[in-house]
Amino acid sequence: MSAEFLQLSLVPLLVGMLACIACALPGNFLVLRRQSLIGDAVSHVVLPGIVAAFLVTGTVAATAMLVGAAAAAVVAVVLIEFVRRVGRIEPGAAMGVIFTTMFAAGVLMIEQSDTSGVHLDVEHALYGNLESLVWFAAEDWGSLTDPVALADLPPQLARLAVVTVAMVAFTIVAWKELVLSTFDAGFAESVGARPTLIGFLLVVAVAVAAVAAFDAVGSIIVIAMFICPPAAARLMTDRLLPQIAWSIGFAALSGIAGYVLAGYGPLWLGFDASVSAAGMIATVSGLLLAVACLVGPHRRGSGRSGATV
């Protein structure tokens, strides 16, 4: 049992949890800034970025994919801003134009190029494959300290761990500027906190989190990670720090409960198969949000008083 757990479940469990937390952290600011759909846009344009990187380099090496996806996210943000200004339309519509087009281009590139030899297809891009992250070198709990076995860990785990740490670091380092520009951009400008730059850095952080999590859970479920835990946390408290704490809690809970329910839920119901873990994680995060919407203590807000620090 324990060897099986280590081989098949430990890594997906950790990866799912880290992906949730890495996305939920910047997601807090997206939700407060009414930019939740930036997460939507960015996670869609990850696909063409990855496909383009594959077509250019011919490999599925992680670095190339990450660079390609991050570049695509930056291109998308620039294009969205361009369309919004030239067309004088609301940002939502500008986003809709750009991210659907880039996603369509990604789909077309996949279908047109010969990617059959590698693990790159649209379904995988949409909902990932958490279950494939197995750790065969693990034999027992001792493997956790065995360097040979550890070297065999799926690289996604280390990548997500690094990205999660980076997200925490970004939030701490840019804390003052993030808070100022989120709650009062005009004041932030006047005290030199550079809200535009911070807004751009936030998008880059979102892109990095989306790219890292994308590989494990797929692009659309990444959106759930960005929005659901912070949104639910927003309904639990009026203060920013507790909100972030709640969102991390919700994110970790979604990751763990989602994976367990997907792997063992059908067994408990008497079925012999498991269901998509990524999909189940999104579902759980949605259920948590639904509960928060119905009974969260601060679900209605108090008019003028928003969250404070």
Next chain:
Amino acid sequence: METFLAALMLSAGYNTAVVSIGAGFLGAAAGAVGAFVLLRKRSLVSDAVGHATLPGLAAAFIVMALVFGDGRILPGLLAGAAISAALGLFAVDWITHNTRLHEDAAIGAVLSVFFGFGIVLLTVIQSLDTGRQAGIAGYLLGSTAGMLRSEAETIAVAAFAVALAVFILRRPFTLVAFDPEYAAVRGVNVRRTDLLLMAILLAVTVIGLKVAGLVLIVALTIIPPVAARFWTDRAPHMVMIAAVLGAASGFVGTSLSASAANLPTGAVIVLAAFALFVVSLLVSPVRGVVAGGLERMRLSRKVHERQGLLSLARGEPIYDGLTLRVLRRAGHIRADGVATLQGRAAAAAAQREEALWSLYRREHPQSAAVSPALELNPIAEVLPPETVAALDRALPRVTATAGQPS
């Protein structure tokens, strides 16, 4: 290429023709509805609607596979999709109105959670070993290849019906989208019209699932209206142009996708719509990039001509290359920079104009500040004759005190 032309001419087979025509109607309905939704600033609601169809689609498939042994019955799938999309729409509305969360968070949460749950149901379908599950993947990204004749006909007829419904309802929709308060005064039930608009958006999404796919159908309701916005500032025209652009994207995209392998229908339709968008962005005479650039160039030439003439009148030397070019082309100066007879007359006229305008600026500073670029035009064309006459009378005295003989 030949197959593409054949498909455009509706001679590449009955199914392709029916689907292309159906996609044309669908595009028209989507473009028009999208224009109203864009005016209401709710464009991305359709993204939530599109993704929210997946669980209903999958659940309908499971039920039909268990009951009939075949899950791929189109009307049943579409009914399931419509039910879950309506739930998603209701959830977006409920969250926006009953919690402190804003619509963007509600849209993102609904689309991702519904989609996630749909993926869970899809993996359930994979574990069923019945129901011919291969058909379901086509709904994610749209696929018209291998469509049954009855399916193609159903989609075409339903798309036509929705396009017709949008056409019939265009007046209340325009009123409500453009100015809800005025619409209410005119006796239009705003709430019910909004609901109808959302119902039609939902119908477009559901009918378009098989053609454009649930991930990309949102593009068909956003890109044509945004492109239409470049051609006009008037709401009724915008709706019409969006419908035409949408119809063109749907028809051309579907034909193109049928003409070769590996051209997924949904993606090709979206790219066709985007191509029309780029054309609109560049060449539209109203606010296109090219028209805007030309307008700026014209303005800059006018400024240079005026400043050049004023310099001529004052006898100052001109160094700026563009100014010299503009003056030379207008025949105001010779190639060596000396003013022609016509140039001297124009310079005197420009100086008088400038004097009148500067007097006007001093006497009516507020009116003058409204639109400074107007001052590049002859004052008699812009201001009423009495004002110009009054300025004219005041002019000699002013110029005399300023020590500038006119």
